[in-house]
Amino acid sequence: MYGDLTVSVLAKGMQGLSRRLESTSRNIANANTPAYARRKVSFEEELREVVNGPSKLPMAVTSRTHIPSGPLSVGEVIPAETRVPDEPYRLDGNAVDPEREMAVLTETRMSYSALSRFLARKGAMLRYVIGGN
Amino acid sequence: MRVFRSIDVAGSALTAHRLWMDTISANLANVNTTRTPEGGPYMRKVPVFAEMLDRELDGPIGGVRVTQIAKDSQPTRLAYQPDHPDAREDGYVEFPNVSVVREMTDMMVASRAYEANLAVTETAKTMWNGALDILRG
Numbered sequence: 054m055y056g057d058l059t060v061s062v063l064a065k066g067m068q069g070l071s072r073r074l075e076s077t078s079r080n081i082a083n084a085n086t087p088a089y090a091r092r093k094v095s096f097e098e099e100l101r102e103v104v105n106g107p108s109k110l111p112m113a114v115t116s117r118t119h120i121p122s123g124p125l126s127v128g129e130v131i132p133a134e135t136r137v138p139d140e141p142y143r144l145d146g147n148a149v150d151p152e153r154e155m156a157v158l159t160e161t162r163m164s165y166s167a168l169s170r171f172l173a174r175k176g177a178m179l180r181y182v183i184g185g186n
Numbered sequence: 187m188r189v190f191r192s193i194d195v196a197g198s199a200l201t202a203h204r205l206w207m208d209t210i211s212a213n214l215a216n217v218n219t220t221r222t223p224e225g226g227p228y229m230r231k232v233p234v235f236a237e238m239l240d241r242e243l244d245g246p247i248g249g250v251r252v253t254q255i256a257k258d259s260q261p262t263r264l265a266y267q268p269d270h271p272d273a274r275e276d277g278y279v280e281f282p283n284v285s286v287v288r289e290m291t292d293m294m295v296a297s298r299a300y301e302a303n304l305a306v307t308e309t310a311k312t313m314w315n316g317a318l319d320i321l322r323g
Contacts, residue, residue: 067317070313071313074192074306074309074310074313075191075192075195075248076248077192077306078191078192078193078195078196078303078306078310079195079248079249081196081199081299081302081303081306082195082196082198082199082202082248082249082250082303082306083199083235083237083248083249083250084199084299084302085203085206085235085250085295085299086235086236086237086250087235089237092248151298151302154302155302155305158305158306158309159309161309161313162309162312162313165313165316165317166312166313166316169313169316169317169319169320170316172320173319173320173321173322176320176321
């Protein structure tokens with residue numbers, strides 16, 4: 054299973070979604086904290102570039118010490134959490150929109166369960182090929 | 187543990203919002219209290235929420251906590267009741283600066299926020315159960 058692009062992409066997707074769950078839970082927990090800036094996690098775009106090839110012309114990297122313009126492999130996609138500072142939603146400076154956060158929460162849960170089902174199916178296929186049940 | 191961070195975060199919010207609910211009930215219970223140990227009428231209590239930045243693990247936990255329970259500095263409600271034992275010289279009685287309507291709306295916000303955090307906990311649970319099911323195929 055190592056080196057299989059499907060498995061590594063699915064695993065990375067699940068990692069990213071679980072980071073997103075974390076940041077969403079942080080946002081919902083701080084829905085009543087004044088001056089709280091909401092957090093978001095984005096990784097889909099980078100993952101897509103790795104899978105489909107870069108959409109922009111990549112910079113050539115000829116040495117280990119060069120900084121690449123984007124992730125070169127699935128392992129280099131790091132789902133990072135960023136603050137969204139300039140988006141106050143209420144007068145007290147809080148930037149959490151509860152409806153949006155609940156929608157993100159549901160979306161994250163559904164995507165995560167879809168990915169985990171895909172991964173389970175992949176494992177079942179391998180088991181079938183090996184000859185077990 | 188890292189994987190259960192979301193539940194920790196939601197748990198901190200559950201604690202904070204229950205404390206808010208306790209403050210609201212204290213405010214509502216004391217809506218007509220004119221005597222306190224410090225003297226004077228009861229003053230409305232408000233919890234101050236702050237983001238929790240705890241870097242003991244690999245990054246902030248990012249939950250919420252109540253840093254203090256502050257007193258509302260709004261002026262007290264004056265009512266002309268010269269027969270009241272706590273009436274001032276001019277016949278006015280200082281009643282707490284608690285507004286029942288305000289407390290009721292706050293109560294609604296607190297209870298909805300509590301529910302939202304429960305939903306987060308439930309979602310986290312569902313997701314990790316799904317991840318465990320990968321092994322089952």
